[in-house]
Amino acid sequence: MKHWRKPLDSDKYSPPRGRVHLIPDRCKGCGFCVEFCPKEVLEVSDEFNIKGYHIPRVKPETTCVACLLCERICPDFAIFIERLDEEEAAEKKPVMVKKGAKT
Ligand code: SF4
Numbered sequence: 001m002k003h004w005r006k007p008l009d010s011d012k013y014s015p016p017r018g019r020v021h022l023i024p025d026r027c028k029g030c031g032f033c034v035e036f037c038p039k040e041v042l043e044v045s046d047e048f049n050i051k052g053y054h055i056p057r058v059k060p061e062t063t064c065v066a067c068l069l070c071e072r073i074c075p076d077f078a079i080f081i082e083r084l085d086e087e088e089a090a091e092k093k094p095v096m097v098k099k100g101a102k103t
């Protein structure tokens with residue numbers, strides 16, 4: 001889904017930043033989070049979870065703006081977002097954290 005709107009004063013404000021957390025074994029591979037992320041941050045990975053579904057991953061060189069849409073839309077509560085403060089956002093930390101992964 002393409003997101004084309006841009007505020008006229010976008011140079012004055014920094015958008016929030018988020019880190020994606022995934023609980024792989026809850027995922028059922030429906031792809032909603034991938035399809036509807038307005039920043040196209042997520043993609044389907046080659047990795048399988050314990051149920052045999054392909055789980056999402058964060059694409060390189062993308063930026064999560066912590067809009068929380070993926071968290072709200074996931075039917076299985078498998079994905080959630082940690083909002084980063086400015087200092088954390090500036091650091092080069094992994095952008096996806098997997099919880100309890102058995103893959
Ligand atoms: S919080 Fe928003 S920008 Fe970040 S991965 Fe989820 S849908 Fe995409």
Ligand code: SF4
Pocket residue numbers: 026027028029030031032033034055056073074075076077078079
């Ligand atoms: S919306 Fe949830 S269940 Fe569907 S692919 Fe994304 S993480 Fe998995």
